[in-house]
Amino acid sequence: MKKYFLVFVIVALSSSAEADRLVRLYDVSRGFAMKLIEDGYDVANVDIRGEYVDIMLPEKDVDQAALLSHNYEVLPKEWGELLPENLNDGGYYYSPEENWAFWCGLSEDYSDLVDTPATIGQSYEDRDIYMIRMTSSTSGYKPPIYFSSLIHAREPGGNSVLIDFAMWLTSNYDGGDTRAAWILDNTEVYFVPIANPDGYAFNMPNGGNQRKNMNWSAGGDGVDLNRNWGYMWGYDDYGSSPYPYDQTYRGTSAFSEPETQVQRDFIISIEPIGAMNYHTYGGYLLYPWGYEDILAPDNEMFVGWSEIMTAGNGYEYGTAWQILYNVNGEQNDWSYCGEDVARMYPMTPEVDDNGFWGSQNDTLEIVRICNECRPMNILFCFAALNYVGINGEGEVEIEPVLSLDTVYPNPVVSSAVFRITSPTVSVVDVVVYDTSGRIVHSFIASDLAAGTGSVIWDVPDEIPAGVYTARISDGAGNCDSRRFTVMK
DSSP, rough: OOGGGGHHHHHHHHTTTEEEEEEEESOOOOHHHHHHHEEEEEEEETTTTTTEEEEEEEEGGGGGGGGGOOSEEEEEHHSOOOGGGGGGTOSSSSSHHHHHHHHHHHHHTTTTTTTOOOEEEEEETEEEEEEEEOOOSSSOOOEEEEEOOOOOOOOOHHHHHHHHHHHHHHHTTTTSOOHHHHHHHHHHEEOOOOOOOOHHHHHHTTTTTOOOOOOOOTTOOOOOOOOOOOOOTTTOOOSSSTTTTTTOOOOOSSTOSHHHHHHHHHHHOOOSEEEEEOOOSEEEESSOOSSSOOOOTTTHHHHHHHHHHTTTTOOOOEEHHHHTTTOOSHHHHHHHOTTTOOEEEEEEEEEESSSOOOOOOTTHHHHHHHHHHHHHHHHHHHHIIIIIIIIIOOOOOOOOEEEEEEEEEBBBEEEEEEEEESSSSSEEEEEEEEETTEEEEEEEEEEEEEEEEEEEEETTOOOOOOOOOOEOOOOTEEEEEEEEEEEO
């Protein structure tokens, strides 16, 4: 296969601007995917477990994929481009105009929770990059959490997920799922739904194949904004490209592009504790580092968060180099350890959409990806707040005489194990409260021996999903409590 490689590279690069079909190459390795990127291919997705790589090729040349792999498949046309009937509006995805209308409408309908969209800066072609802040009227400092999408202009699935999460937060705040109230009462949630407005606007009438921004001044076809961030920018030519026509072209310097400058300055100004920067497609949850084959100092924490966040959707989690390929000058790495930015905990979900535009005519598929990602967003808010936003640092914890050590698993689906430590043989009262302080369930654990034991609690059918607190007490005046989440 290798003897044909350079010949095919020349063909692919000579017509890269016309590439409009996704082709899946099977029986290939991660190293081969890196070689494709190094040689200028538009690599859309890598699945190491499935041993396949998706690349964009000129439609007239897709049969030449046989020179790269004996086993390949041409994916449906709508996966890689907008079909004619969906030009100008994106089909079931939200167009730029529909985005603006949605966020303005949400701020009108829920003015007590959602601010009017505000511009934080302009793009290369002077389009507004706007943000929306969501929070309740409860007073005091609330740590910010940051959500963004469409830094790559052909990845609208992430934008659909942010819209869904915003609707869930507002519609459940005053009833339904108490987790929404807990999130908005304890944090400020910021959304930047279209981080690359020029590329996204260009895609609507032009088929949807633009990934980069619209700064073509370097002689290419734009800059990959997710290779233009300052931390480890240009670290090597594998994780980003110095060539203007490559899809991972990093620009002339770190933060050379107004779009990344705008996000950088805004993030520095609000100092978020965590960020979810959405991409598509593949079904992954990524975290630092991306620039090199090393683990971040907080890798154990990222793994722990990811295990819980992906338990319901089966997304594969890990660093970019573990799951996909190396990236440098990338938003996650800068957010985690960039100059002038307060330390935060960033993650990149890769929505398991059907290619870039595969759900454009299937609203049920968009509902599916939103249902898969909404729990990740909820749990990320809980994880970030519990870790850095609510408990604080430097607190001295005194071990109570009676202690509720853990609630496992958390979140709880159907039943939970309350791990209780009691110094003597005890009869323990267990009371479960919702966030408003109402008792939703209570029972007596009468068979605990001295030491540590377990009590199983089956979630009653009438208790909805939400945030709850379990409180235990004994006849001697000792008590302890622990918060947990119920998901149904």
